[in-house]
Amino acid sequence: MGSDRRTSRGTRSLVVAALIAGLLFGACGRADDRLASGSPTCLSDVGPAQLSTLFDREPGGVIAADYQRAVPLPDGRVLWLYQDATIRLPPSPAPTTTVGDGPPAPPPPTEQLLHNIGIVQTGTCFEVLRNGTAADPLPWLFPTATIPHGHWFWPLDATLGSDGTLYVFVAEVTERGPLYLSATVPIATRIVGVDPVTLKVVFTGSPPNDSTSLYGFSITSDTRWTYLYGQCHRQFGWDPGRFGIPAHDLSCAASVPVARVPRGHLFDQPEYWDGQRWQHDPDRAVAVIPTVGRAVNPSQIRWTGGEFVSITKVGDWFGSTIYLDRAPAAQGPWTNYARLPATPKCARTVCNTYFASWVPWNAGTDFVIGLSHNRWDGRLSAVNRPSFMTAPRPGAHGFALRCAIVDC
Numbered sequence: 001m002g003s004d005r006r007t008s009r010g011t012r013s014l015v016v017a018a019l020i021a022g023l024l025f026g027a028c029g030r031a032d033d034r035l036a037s038g039s040p041t042c043l044s045d046v047g048p049a050q051l052s053t054l055f056d057r058e059p060g061g062v063i064a065a066d067y068q069r070a071v072p073l074p075d076g077r078v079l080w081l082y083q084d085a086t087i088r089l090p091p092s093p094a095p096t097t098t099v100g101d102g103p104p105a106p107p108p109p110t111e112q113l114l115h116n117i118g119i120v121q122t123g124t125c126f127e128v129l130r131n132g133t134a135a136d137p138l139p140w141l142f143p144t145a146t147i148p149h150g151h152w153f154w155p156l157d158a159t160l161g162s163d164g165t166l167y168v169f170v171a172e173v174t175e176r177g178p179l180y181l182s183a184t185v186p187i188a189t190r191i192v193g194v195d196p197v198t199l200k201v202v203f204t205g206s207p208p209n210d211s212t213s214l215y216g217f218s219i220t221s222d223t224r225w226t227y228l229y230g231q232c233h234r235q236f237g238w239d240p241g242r243f244g245i246p247a248h249d250l251s252c253a254a255s256v257p258v259a260r261v262p263r264g265h266l267f268d269q270p271e272y273w274d275g276q277r278w279q280h281d282p283d284r285a286v287a288v289i290p291t292v293g294r295a296v297n298p299s300q301i302r303w304t305g306g307e308f309v310s311i312t313k314v315g316d317w318f319g320s321t322i323y324l325d326r327a328p329a330a331q332g333p334w335t336n337y338a339r340l341p342a343t344p345k346c347a348r349t350v351c352n353t354y355f356a357s358w359v360p361w362n363a364g365t366d367f368v369i370g371l372s373h374n375r376w377d378g379r380l381s382a383v384n385r386p387s388f389m390t391a392p393r394p395g396a397h398g399f400a401l402r403c404a405i406v407d408c
Contacts, residue, residue: 040125048368048388050124051359055385059119060128061088061137063111064384066372069300070121071158072360073166073196080119080126081155081168086111086380087130087137111380114139115152116170120199129199141170141192142204149180153190154233157219157300159226162264165202166194169216171233183237183246186212191266208269209282215259215270218300220308220330225260227330228270229301230285235316248316253296257285258331273331288331294323300357301330309394310334311369313342313356320348322356322371326394337394345373345383352376359388366390 041059043050055062065085070078092108116139118129132138139146142153151174158168170190177183189210193203209215209228217231234249259270260278271278272285289299289310296319299312310325322340327333344351352374359368370386 040122040127042125044124046121046124048390051368051370051388052386054126056382058088059126060130061134062086062117062119062128063088064380064382065117066374066384066386067154067355067357068370068372068386069155069157069357070359070370071166074160074164075197078121078360079158079166079194079199080121081158082117082119083115083154085114085117086384087114087117089137090134092135112137113148115146115148116141116155118155118199141168141201142190150175156189156214156216158194159219159221159266160196160264161193161266162262164196166196167266168192168194169207169214169219169228171214171217177237181236184235186214186233188212189214189216191216208267209259211282213257213282213285215257217256217298220301220303221263222303222330224263225330226263226266227301227303228259228261229288229299230257230259231255231298233298247318248296250295253316254291254294255287256289256297256299258288259285260330288334289325290334290336298355302358303330304393307394309358309367311356311358311391313354313371316354317352317374320353322369322391324391324394338392340389340391342371345387346375350375350377351383365393367393 041057043054055064063086065082067083069081071081073079089110089112114130114137118140119126120129129140130137131140131143141155146152154171154173156169156171158166161167170192171186172188172190173184173186175184189207191205191207192201195202212232213230214233215228215230217233218229220227232249232252234252235247237246238249240246257272259272261268261270269280271280272282273288274284275286289297294314296316297312297314298316299310301308301310308327308330312323313319314321314323320342322342323336324338325334325336342353344353353371355372357370359370361367367390368388369391370388372386374384375381
């Protein structure tokens with residue numbers, strides 16, 4: 001995986017555990033940085049409707065995944081980053097027993113959880129990135145440092161550096177509770193360098209700010225600066241909140257601060273927006289995305305070439321609305337220009353939605369966005385696959401039309 005360029009300085013809800021606790025995992029296998037699937041999975045097109053069916057086809061054996069992030073590559077391909085993905089294992093030989101051997105052995109697992117995967121999109125075709133073997137798959141990033149369900153790495157956003165390397169920011173996470181996702185704590189921000197042509201990992205390390213503020217939760221660049229937005233991403237085992245489920249840490253879940261470095265210079269010391277100016281003290285950074293009425297803000301920000309736009313599934317699992325905001329500068333001020341209903345795949349008492357994100361868009365009237373889905377009981381099903389839809393650009397529709405097609 002390479003060596004560090006820097007030295008580190010320093011709930012999905014409880015019900016989801018019903019699914020994860022039942023998944024078994026194998027011993028660590030060889031990390032070989034190869035494509036998981038022998039052949040690509042191809043769609044007829046990559047519009048929202050077809051993208052929503054990708055995991056129905058189980059590319060590379062992937063049954064389910066969430067926290068979809070799509071990163072354009074210089075050659076026109078797209079790298080998709082996913083947090084927890086469930087992958088189907090090949091059939092295992094049935095165990096043989098004879099009289100007197102005792103009770104039969106439990107059946108081998110049929111699925112395995114990988115804490116991160118990549119998917120590379122070439123045109124309308126998709127190939128999965130992970131490590132290990134088909135029978136013993138391992139995460140794509142930090143495979144040898146991962147202890148499944150105990151210590152793992154969730155990909156955040158990614159961007160090209162000035163040296164031409166693709167840098168993926170990663171949350172290093174540990175479980176301090178009795179079950180997976182019962183008391184989950186991000187402990188650091190890490191960074192992975194990826195060759196944008198071969199998609200091989202060329203090094204792992206830490207960014208200048210490797211704190212739990214997770215600068216790199218969203219990343220965008222204009223012509224001069226690269227902006228790193230933070231989010232504490234503490235979702236499991238914190239404030240009881242709604243329904244008494246220990247979920248998000250409401251002391252930080254609404255806050256989205258921003259840092260900046262010269263475009264692509266991701267190992268420079270960042271400057272932070274303190275409400276008045278850019279300066280170097282991270283302790284003075286302030287929230288830049290509006291927080292009033294927004295207890296949880298997993299915001300994703302992009303520069304369009306003329307302004308900044310933000311998408312937020314406000315409230316995460318507990319919300320029902322996607323907010324679209326615009327701003328003339330990376331730090332704001334932000335103005336809400338549209339709201340979309342976040343529609344679950346079944347009744348709201350059974351299914352939820354969370355984490356809206358941008359999909360690389362072509363010239364046209366509307367944006368394309370993705371939305372994660374799951375069941376409240378955490379049971380593995382086709383629900384736990386992202387869906388995709390269009391969303392209006394700022395000024396693309398008159399206000400009356402926006403209010404007719406979205407929740408105003």
